[in-house]
Amino acid sequence: MLQDYPRSFYSHTAQREGLPPFPPLQGSQEIDVCIVGGGITGLAAALELRRLGYQVMLLEGERLGWGASGRSGGQVLTSYACEMGPIEAQLGFDDAKKLWDMSVEAVQLVRDHISEFQIDCDWFDGAAVAGLKPRHMDGLKHWFDDISERYQYPHLRLLNQSDLSQLISSDQYIGAVTDSFSGHLHPLNYTLGLAKAVYDSGVIIHEQSRVTSLQRGARPVVHTATGSVSCRHLILGGNAYLGQLVPELASKVMPVGTYIVSTEVLGEERLRRLLPGYYAISDANFVLDYYRPTGDHRLLFGGRVSYSGVQPPDLSSGLRRRMLKVFPSLHDAKIEFAWGGMVDITVNRAPHFGRLGNDPIYFAQGFSGHGMALTNLAGKIMAEAIHGESQRLDIFGRLKHQSFPGGRWLRTPSLVLAMMYYRLRDLL
Template sequence: MTAKPYPDSYYAASANQAFVFPSLSESIQADVCVIGSGITGVVSALKLAEQGYKVALLEAEQVGFGASGRSGGQAIFGWACEQSYLENLVGQESARHFWSIALEGLAHTKQRIKDYQIDCDWCDGMAHLGMKARHDHALQTWYHQLQDNYGYNSLTLWDNDQVREQIDSPLYTSGLYDANSGHLHPLNYTLGLVAAAKSAGVDIYQGSRVTQIIQGESVTLKTVAGQVQAKHVILACNAYLEGLSPYLESRVMPVGTYIAATEPLGEAKCWSLMKGMAACDINFVLDYYRCSADHRLLFGGRVSYSGAEPRDLKAIMRAQMIHVFPQLRAVNIDYAWGGYVGITMNRAPHFGRLANNIYYAQGFSGHGIAACGIAGELMAEAIATTAERFDLFTRIPHRAFPGGRLLRTPALVLAMAYYRIRDYL
């Protein structure tokens, strides 16, 4: 089967390595078969291969084809849902475990870049921006909650004047800056992980979509032209899982989100827009942006619940960018692309097992760069040593989207319309 090419993105145009992996055309055996070559799948494969497991990694398209190779690149602390939500759900003590696991995810992201010498333009700093009194209050509450209850002390609150010094936009009234978060080139980060997995001995197949999973003590995974027999399986397909598990798909909604890359603006211009960090506002449907290593503005936002890419994406993204940075009116957009984020009903991550030996991690809800890496590590840990930390996540209940896999979109459109109106108000 031929793998689809990457979308025509700034990331694909600036990828610093490419791989030729075969398509699976025979019957093979492995200790572990990982399905999906985003950050989640590749990290789990890498960690297991480093511990001596025979690992096969099957990717439907090219390695890094999914969200991991297209994202905003913002590596952020915590989970997509708020800590207070987790506290109410599972109690203070367990919520603290989730928090420290999330921080471990961020720390390990930076460590992996060092350990495997991944050339992916890491930069420190990330700002969450408020644009109205309700946001200002929410950022203050967030700051005190994390600083006072969790001892997280890399945060700084910005008032109206301070936020204007950092981000040259008329929109913002406050900010919460985290020196511990950061941003990176997501495709080059993912490809760097793939290179490490290959060196560690993982057998990687592209253009090898798994079409059927036959459960058992030894699991059989069928592709169009081959099959894998494995003792353990890791499902790491997130929003790109199409028809492989109705149960998983009913609990995660693929929502399209889009990014535009301007022409190179030069270092001084980029620095005048924002001081090196990544940023996003705190609306439910949010704008997120950062400057690239070659000094373009990468501006993300806009969502599509139908999954269809909006027509004339460059013009739409340009209008949104100019709303935030009116001074970029004359700037050209070189690339615009999109991808799917996998949203859960409660925006908490959805980890678990389909059977004793089939693990999954999905539903990072747009907050996956750091979280996916630790999800991959927890699945590897569950197979190699102990499932204690992985199983913590099964305490988070997840409801199916009304209508299940086929009819979930209309319900989500209604729910999101509510949040969109709330953002405007």
Template sequence: MDLLTINDQPGRYPGSYYAVNAHANTMELRVPAKGDLRCDVCVVGGGFTGLSSALHLAQRGYDVILLEAQRVGFGASGRNGGQVGQGQRVEQDELEDMVGQDRAQALWQIARQSVDLVRDLSTSDLVHADFHPGIIHADHRARYVKHSHDYVKHLQDKYGYRNIRALDRDELRSLVNSPAYFGGRIFEDAGHIDPLQFVLGLARMAEAAGVRIFEQSRVTSLQETAPAVVKTDAATVTADHVVLGCNGYLGRLNGHVAARVMPINNYVVATEPLGPERQEELIRNNHAVADSKFVVNYFRFSDDHRLLFGGTESYRYKFPDDIAGAVRVPMLEIFPQLSDVRIDHAWGGTLGITMNRMPHFERLRGNILSLSGFSGHGVAMASLAGQIAAEAIAGQAERFDLMASVPTQRFPGGAALRSPLLILAMLWYSFRDKL
């Protein structure tokens, strides 16, 4: 099974709203890598992590080659819900139990920096994407609201975080016109962005800084030596350092990482344009929303007033034949008033998750770094991961070592048994969401 081709055509972006809006498939294809090449750092993967790594390394004066198997932003980086979430993927009280108070505090600061980085990068003239502030966490069960409000106080009291506010049922309903929710909280300095436009902008910034980007250059082997040797079908790249930013598309490139980072699929639809008035009737103030289900529903509006709604899960890596029909079900559970609305675009994507939902950072050997497993929280954290990788290669490894210190367990049975165990887990959590 080849996740790079099972659902997509080689060298083409998916039929997502983002790709159509950006006219991505009319953009000139960057040439594949050919022959014997030499560089300081070879980056594998042209998503948030890889492009951010390449950009920040080039800004430090490194000679960088980036190899992308398809097109830059082809994978999860260019297909996701566009939510730039505050905090780590795991909430701080859970992190405190996992790693202790001091490390949890430091991880919170890293997460804050990740949102700041996306916001700052979005202001570049080469990035054609605006950052829109505000993410609402909506509780789909009344019994969850107390924890939500306690968590607001926890962040305010223990972390000095003031850009968060508790929402009771009435205020949440005034912000999100849905009968499905009972309360929640809003992160006022988190936000949302067009992810494909953002990642295409990172590519332009990286090239302007001197990075050599090669598309349709799938890595077939990695020789973990010093220097390392990275091979594609047509090229051999010799590099002092390697950064693996493959996330859910790692394949068999490194079995150690593959046992800890599992690919799963998720799905998104874009409705017809609803206009600014109807948008405001559904979600006030152009905030993004994610709910408390384990199989999360997440939604926001595009700049041309389409509802972008993500959710559902599948138990096989082939995308379902009717993505629009599958996602319409939870969309109408949240917004029954949209029963007459047309869906114009529907697409799927593959992301990487870990057992504990925290990213997996690892130094595979002294000159090879892997950063992946962002578990649906990658717009901010994967972008910062690239900056952190550049720091580590330059000899400033404090943030990398902190992220790497969070234990990431192997999936039981490793890569071979991930898929059947995923089916059992998702069935259980889907059932739990309904309770």
């Protein structure tokens, strides 16, 4: 059990061997590239930059993988939270197809990292979206046809109700679309495995070094409580945990609480009766439930979200009730862990990647629940841009993003009201 991390199934089963505790930043330092954030975005960027020959320093406010990278549902998915329609409407089909292909590359990057660095993170092939009502299946069939044919992605399969028993044993659903190339894993162990590769490559790492202020310009400077770093290039990879460090970025994302529970060990035989293929599953509601098996044969179940930033008071029991609607046979299964964390969403649920004006400052945020794969891609394409190859980052930069209405203080109540509408729509 990692004591410096929020208590969860992941921290209870984490493997940080080969990674010492890294000291806080001290004094004034200079470096080629400074990276803010020790999650997957920052680590993937650091790894690529070292391959390109840069000297790199990474600053993490808590511990490596402490935020969303080490607490998520662990689903590694193609596509984007907004799906491809809004992206195509903004950019046209050719650039939308490039972004689709990059989302596939993001999943391949995860697979490659696991293989190259021998990361023990309980990878399983397969993810699926399941429909609860005819409206869902109409949308899923349209998506299946579009992605399979126009976007030329061969890994999808459309299941009707009679085929569902090979995927899931539950009477809640009437069909599903499966993706055999996507998958799921232990996110904290993946992140720590990536961190070990970064550490071995020679990146300078400082934990417990939260950045408190930023001086913009031709040579940016970041400050912590105990030091500062001047750099030729700066990457901001803190996502939901950056706070108001850069107000114009903060206005484009909303931190949202998301929550998960884990059962006790159920055993492989019992769990495979519920999920024969061991796929990760999410439903097609706007405010969705999602669940998956673990490497030691538990069921992880997530689904409650907090748009107000306040954790639900009955987190464990509330998610258990939702789990039992899907799998009534788990009435005797104990819940051993319950935890939450923050993800950042954009207004349109599209990712927000780019550069701050003409300054050598790059950012990636707004993964909107698709971060386990896309953070790997974001780190890579920001490293490419620093190296003078910005074409891929520029495509993301053309996506238009609105600020959340209501400003810093009123945007949360506005979003809570909007989500009440979508929850009612899901129920109806």
